[in-house]
Amino acid sequence: QQRVFRMIPGLERAEFLRYGSVHRNSYINAPRALTAHLAAQDDPQLLFAGQITGVEGYTESAATGILAGINLARLLAGEPPLVPPATTMLGAxxxxxxxxxxxxxxxxxxxxxxxxxLETPVRDKARKRELLVERALAEMDRFAERLGIAKNAESGVRSAE
Structure with missing residues (x-):
């Protein structure tokens, strides 16, 4: 970096207090190494979540962590792991x-x-997003119902039945 900065007119004799660094994430090649529910290919009870899986963002990392915890509990109870529908953001x-x-x-x-x-293409970007969100919410409601998670009609909050 010093060599490049010194090439800039006026910075030939500048004092640099600290050089920058590139933000790098370490991550697994998930398509090659992980199953559909983010378990190691050779160990179904070794689940991964967060940045190491190749997701970016706090919400994405938290969501994969929550689902990894749910899936590990299901696996330990002899139940199959879950992956939300691909029409929902987490499933996608x-x-x-x-x-x-x-x-x-x-x-x-x-x-x-x-x-x-969407089944029928929509040109208007705002309307398309609105329809994608509506579909995702409906799909997530059906997904939650299959899991026995009831939605309180008054509050909209879900709880196990």
Whole structure:
């Protein structure tokens, strides 16, 4: 960095107190090494979550951690692990981590481009997002119902039945 900075006119004799560094994340090549529910290929009870899986963002990391905890509890109880539908943001992120091209895998944050496309294309971007969100919420409601998680009609808060 010093060599490059000194090439800039006026900085030939400048004093640099500290040089910058590039932010780097260490992550697993998830499509190659992890299952659809982010367990090690060779050990289904070794689950991964957060940045190491190739997700970016605090919410994404927290969500994968919560689901990893749920899935480990299910596995230990002899139940199959869960992955939300790919029409939901978390499900779409899990699908990306599992199905992305392992040769070109890069970390990803949640974004509308990961979601399954709508059955009928919508040109208006705001309307398209609104429809994607409505579909995701409906799918998550159905997913929660299958798990026996009831929604309180008054508060909208979910609880185990």
């Amino acid at each position: 992120l899990y699908r990306y981590l599992h199905a992305a091209d392992p040769e070109h895998f890069q970390p990803m944050n949640a974004n509308f481009g990961l979601l399954e496309p």
